[in-house]
Amino acid sequence: MIAGHGPLRRLKDGTAELHQEAELHVRILDADATLTDYRRYLAAMFGYHAPLEDALAGHEGLRRAGFDPARRRKSPLLVADLRALGEDPGALPPCVAVPPVTTLPRALGVAYVLEGATLGGRYILAKLPPQLAPLRGRATAFLAGYGAQTGACWRAFAAVVERVLVTPEAEAEAVAGARETFARLIDWLAAQTRAAGAALREAS
Template sequence: MTVSEYLKQNTASYHDAAEKLFNSKKIFSKTFTLEDYKKIIRSNYLMLLHSEDKIFKKLNKYSEKLQLSDRMKLPLIEKDLKSLLLKKAVAGSELELTSQHEALGAMYVIEGSTLGGNVIAKQLSKTDGFDGITFNFFGCYHENTGAMWKSFKETLDAEVHENNYDEVLSGAKKLYSFLLNVS
C-alpha cells in the first residue's frame, strides 16, 4: 500500500467530519448559501495562515519536486476574503508540525482540499447567489488540478518509506483537527 492510499484510508473519518461541518451535501443540491461559503473560506484561511509557511519551511528540500512555489494558496484565499468582505483573523490555537513527514501529511490535506475545491467551484458557479464570486482558492490550479494532485501524490509515494507512514498520518490528522476546531 502506498502512503497516499494509507492516508486516504486512515483520514476518511476526518474528511467526512469536514464535509459534514461545512454542509458539503448542500453544494450539490444547490442549497449552499453565500454564508456557508464564507464559513468554508474563513476556516480554510485560518488553516492556511497557521500551516502553509510551517509546511513549506519543513519541506524546503523537496521544493522543486513538489513545485512548492506553484502551491502557495494563502495569497489566493486572502483575495477571496477581501472579495467576500471578511476580516483577517488568527486562530486561538497553534499548529505544530515536528518533522518533514508531518509536513507532508499536512500538505496532503491541503492538496486534497484543492482537488475537492475545484469541484466545489464548478458547482457553485452554477448556483444562484454566486454570480460574480471569484474562486481564487478553490479554483487555484484551474485545468491543471488533476495534474497537480497526481504530481503531489507521486512525489509523496516515492519519498515516504513505510516506516514513516504513521508520522505522515500524524501530520494529516493534526491539520484536519486544526481545521475542524477553528470552524
C-alpha cells in the same frame, strides 16, 4: 491516482472518517446556502491555511524532496476571493492551533490535506447551488485551485509522497500528521460556527 496499496492509499484510508467529519462543517453546497455562509467558509479557510502554509514554507526538507510549499500557497487565492466580496483578510483571526510541522513524513501528511483540498475544491466549484453559482470566476479562485493544472500538481505531489514514504514508520508518521491536520481543522471550523451563532444571537 490513489489506487493500490501505497502510501497515498494509506493516507486516504487513515483519514477517511475525519475527512467526512470536516465536510459536515462546510455547508456551501447546501440547497439553502447563502452568500454569508460562503464568506464564512472563505474566512475560516484563510484563518487555517495562512498559518499552516507559513509553517510548511519553512520546512527545508520538503523543498529538498521536490515539493515547494511556497509555490503551493492557497492563501493568496483566499485573499483575492475575500477582497472580491468586500472583506478585509487582515482583520480575520488566524488559527493558533495548527498542527506542528516537524519531520518530513509528518510535513507530507500535513501537505496531503491541503493538496487534497484542491481536488475537493474543483468538485465544490462545479456543484455550487444556484444562488452561489454567479460567484464563479469572481470569488472562486480558492475553489479553482490550480485550475487546469490541478491534476498535474496533484500527481507531482503524489510522486513525492511515493518516493519519500518508503517505510511503514514513515507512512505511519505521515498518516498521524494528516489526521492531526484534519482534527485541528474540524476544531477550528466548529469554533467558527459557534462564534457565528453567538454573533447572530447578540444581533437578534
